[in-house]
Amino acid sequence: MRPAPSQDEVRRQNLGALLRHVHVHGATTRAELTTTLGLNRSTIGALTADLAGVGLVSEEAPRETGRAGRPSLVVRPESDRVFAYAYSVEVDRLRAARIGLGGAVLDQRELDRPRGLLAAEAAPLLAGAVKEMQQGVPPDAICVGAGVAVCGMVRRDDGLVRLGPTTGWVDEPIGAALGAELGIDVPITVGNVADVAAFAEHARGVAAGCDNVIYLYGDVGVGAGIIAGGRRLTGHGGYGGEVGHMKVVRDGMPCECGSRGCWETEIGEHGLLRAAGRSDARGRDALLAVFDAADRGDARAQTAVRQAGDWLGFGVANLVNVFNPEMVIFGGTMRDLYLAAAAQIRSRLNSNALGACLEHVRLRTPKLGADAPLIGAAELAFERLLADPLDVG
Amino acid sequence: MRPAPSQDEVRRQNLGALLRHVHVHGATTRAELTTTLGLNRSTIGALTADLAGVGLVSEEAPRETGRAGRPSLVVRPESDRVFAYAYSVEVDRLRAARIGLGGAVLDQRELDRPRGLLAAEAAPLLAGAVKEMQQGVPPDAICVGAGVAVCGMVRRDDGLVRLGPTTGWVDEPIGAALGAELGIDVPITVGNVADVAAFAEHARGVAAGCDNVIYLYGDVGVGAGIIAGGRRLTGHGGYGGEVGHMKVVRDGMPCECGSRGCWETEIGEHGLLRAAGRSDARGRDALLAVFDAADRGDARAQTAVRQAGDWLGFGVANLVNVFNPEMVIFGGTMRDLYLAAAAQIRSRLNSNALGACLEHVRLRTPKLGADAPLIGAAELAFERLLADPLDVG
Known part of the structure; x- marks a missing residue:
């Protein structure tokens, strides 16, 4: 058991908890957030203002509820503007996607993967797919990171694919290769495809x-x-x-x-x-x-x-x-x-x-079907954001 | 991710972290606690005073260090006064022990277990062993709870032994039977013997x-x-x-x-x-x-x-x-x-x-050898204490 968090950590943790809630559950009223997170109204207001200030959420008046009293503002994740790149390296195909905060697939590309293709060859193909997708990205959008799902055993510390018996990969540095090709200055996290698909189904699928x-x-x-x-x-x-x-x-x-x-x-x-x-x-x-x-x-x-x-x-x-x-x-x-x-x-x-x-x-x-590896790969990137939301961009 | 803890929770968590440290590592100077726990000196002082106030730790001047300056007080778990009862139901024997805060076996009894002996028959035997041990308990001692290690599949919610293929137990309520026999007003937690032995080796054994x-x-x-x-x-x-x-x-x-x-x-x-x-x-x-x-x-x-x-x-x-x-x-x-x-x-x-x-x-x-099930069973009881130290007794 660790000691309790410091004041700074408390704020980060609460910002993360609020952002995670709207990331997983979508638009939520301040009143619901107050109840669900067990924080008081003024704290929810301050956290929301902080997150809105860096462009991660927006607030708006809810639709007419028919109830008396001042309606509670709705906090919405900026799903169209805040996104992660997600890649999936599979036995016979490569996929790249742009996934919005909130988990929606905003754009997606798929390519054949000839058997035997290595990381250094896969990376430029995936980078090409990303270049195509970048044309549709709004100018004020924020890319928070990138995640990769790969068939194989992935070293947690650096994303090296130690062994992919079905892809033929041995010690393939897919994260580093993608980082070099993409020229995007965001962290890239690599995970095993089953791990990240499970992560996605647990976060927002059948296992929620x-x-x-x-x-x-x-x-x-x-x-x-x-x-x-x-x-x-x-x-x-x-x-x-x-x-x-x-x-x-x-x-x-x-x-x-x-x-x-x-x-x-x-x-x-x-x-x-x-x-x-x-x-x-x-x-x-x-x-x-x-x-x-x-x-x-x-x-x-x-x-x-x-x-x-x-x-x-x-x-x-x-x-x-x-x-x-x-x-x-x-x-x-x-x-x-x-x-x-x-x-x-x-x-x-x-x-x-x-x-x-x-x-x-x-x-x-x-529940997420064939998109689960991509959504899970994006979740790897969103995890970093949720750990420290104001460190974005 | 949950929201950050409230003020009350922060205090409980810090009290638990300090008490856990001396429970696992033994007597520790305030200076070391300050460094290890990352809390400031005045917080450590206040937490120690709270724990000493309910009799869980004591403070004393350290032995002469030969160094200049005022020596830091040593915080020591009250191992002789604060204890848990631990039981182990094995295939061919029953064991009962009194384990002090800090993990020392203060007293221990062992009995044969005829094969086929059920919970309702084992409980009075173990209660008899406890009665014997109680004669050696100091009058101001604090019993914080009891834990049971048992060969079999244990339902977490209530400690019912669902199936013990090697003991012949099916749906045996060992926790309830012990509670009724002992007449001690402390919570009793039951765990599988391998689980609690692992817990003990992880807390203070070869797997620390x-x-x-x-x-x-x-x-x-x-x-x-x-x-x-x-x-x-x-x-x-x-x-x-x-x-x-x-x-x-x-x-x-x-x-x-x-x-x-x-x-x-x-x-x-x-x-x-x-x-x-x-x-x-x-x-x-x-x-x-x-x-x-x-x-x-x-x-x-x-x-x-x-x-x-x-x-x-x-x-x-x-x-x-x-x-x-x-x-x-x-x-x-x-x-x-x-x-x-x-x-x-x-x-x-x-x-x-x-x-x-x-x-x-x-x-x-x-590392803990044959005592691991008993030490682990006691750890189950100490876990409750560490979660909310001032709720003791």
């Missing part, structure tokens, strides 16, 4: 209000973003959540990480295509074709989907016993697998997970 | 200063106390850390939890005795006999220990990939297994864990 959440994200491999006790679980170096590399078969199939029998060899893209007799195929479309075939009655595809679903339930049961979450979210290709094999997953969960750990678990698909 | 820790605790079964980002991972209902019930073999040996192939069927008491050809034996002594036999060159015992060590490494590798800890602690019977099979464990870790997750992991045995 849940303190213990496992967000499984499948692309070619499988990772997890984990919220424990209301906070992101990152681990010592930032590499926590590599659930795809839990071994589920002692001498199983070789995995791209160099080991064998990892969970993702059974539930990831390769495992499912192999089980469906389509080892030569790859990519999201090939995977979706298996689900389609199963849907249309193809026996081999059905067996493959059931089998992968059983393995998905097997691993989720382990995670439920270890984390006792209140929600498990199935994102990326895990969403498709969950929807196609929910019965197998539930059955395996019921037989493998401890009753007490399982009793309040809700299984869900993401 | 580590923010990401896995403490494996073996008795008959195996559980973990997990510290993530500096905080205990409890999960939604309090059941997190049931790592012994990760499935490592798809259709493995039956487990006492009702499922099959759980990790503890390979590394727990039954698994090791079975592998050593001693399935009829049970208990800690039988287990130690296997390690002894292996040490003396018994081939079957050596094979059993190597095999169990390999499985121990297998599961730890999974946890390393999921949590990216900086320390793994082997407690209870896991300590014996770790010491007997360190080579197998390290080898399996090196081949199964991801390099980045593994690079800063230290493998350790507990």
Whole structure:
């Protein structure tokens, strides 16, 4: 337990709490802010004035309420003017977006990513997308930072991608490469795609209000973003959540990480295509074709989907016993697998997970869908703003 | 992010921070407290006076330092007067202790626990031990609460033991039973033994200063106390850390939890005795006999220990990939297994864990030894005190 904050810290913390509230919940009356934050009216007024002074929020009279008395002013995040850049480096595509305070996607670009493309090659492509988007940015807009979501293990201290088994990246400095290319003088924060997608769903998606959440994200491999006790679980170096590399078969199939029998060899893209007799195929479309075939009655595809679903339930049961979450979210290709094999997953969960750990678990698909990595990457940038709002710009 | 604390909360938080410092680090000069806590001298003086006023700390002149100038007063926790009761319900024994503020074991009693003994039967035995200890309590002493460590899954809200596969407990209200028997008007907090042992090692043991820790605790079964980002991972209902019930073999040996192939069927008491050809034996002594036999060159015992060590490494590798800890602690019977099979464990870790997750992991045995559950149970009680020190008694 730390000592209580100083006067300066108190002000920063209260500014952050107010700005976070309108960032997450949108326009809010001063009266509601007073109640929700437990601060008095004059403090709310002073904090709002400070935030408005640097252009982060605006105030306006509310619409006619029909009630008597002076209406409470509405505090609104400056979503069109205050924004972060968000990037997503995925196995087969690159995305860039401009996300407003409040979480709205203001603009977005998508590019193919040839397999094997490294950070130094990806950065100029993403920078080109940003240049295009900059043409639509109002002259008085404020860019508060940039965040990157990437498939791979990201060192927290400097955003180095240590290992991306599915992207082929080893020690790729994507944050530094983007910083050099963009020529924008804002901090760039890098996070694992499952971590930042979980962060987004926890901040403003299906897991809002849940303190213990496992967000499984499948692309070619499988990772997890984990919220424990209301906070992101990152681990010592930032590499926590590599659930795809839990071994589920002692001498199983070789995995791209160099080991064998990892969970993702059974539930990831390769495992499912192999089980469906389509080892030569790859990519999201090939995977979706298996689900389609199963849907249309193809026996081999059905067996493959059931089998992968059983393995998905097997691993989720382990995670439920270890984390006792209140929600498990199935994102990326895990969403498709969950929807196609929910019965197998539930059955395996019921037989493998401890009753007490399982009793309040809700299984869900993401609310933010494919935008979650971008929204989460932007949240990384907004976190810095919320920690010290008046330090903006 | 919450708004900043109010004036009252600031005072409570600072009182808690100062008391925690001397509780963990022992007697400390005012000058050191000023530096460490980052508060000014007059604030430290006022906080110390408040804490001394309710009998939680005392102040005295330091021993002669030989330095010039007025020496800084030393603030000392009232370890002999301020205490918590701690209980530990284990598979084959019951323990009760009186633990002073500062973490010293002031008194301790141990009783056999016949297998099958339920909460309503255990409580009077523990209450008897407390009655004995009460004779040695100074008349002006302050009991701040009681904590219980128990092998089993503990519901956080009310301390109900939902399931203790190795104790045979199902929905046993040990906290309520102890409260009724003891007739002491103090709050009783119940926690899983691995959780509270981890808490103790994190507060004042081998993991002091580590923010990401896995403490494996073996008795008959195996559980973990997990510290993530500096905080205990409890999960939604309090059941997190049931790592012994990760499935490592798809259709493995039956487990006492009702499922099959759980990790503890390979590394727990039954698994090791079975592998050593001693399935009829049970208990800690039988287990130690296997390690002894292996040490003396018994081939079957050596094979059993190597095999169990390999499985121990297998599961730890999974946890390393999921949590990216900086320390793994082997407690209870896991300590014996770790010491007997360190080579197998390290080898399996090196081949199964991801390099980045593994690079800063230290493998350790507990510092607090067999007292960790008791010290951790007392810490549960001290937590309440530290949250609001002036509410004592």
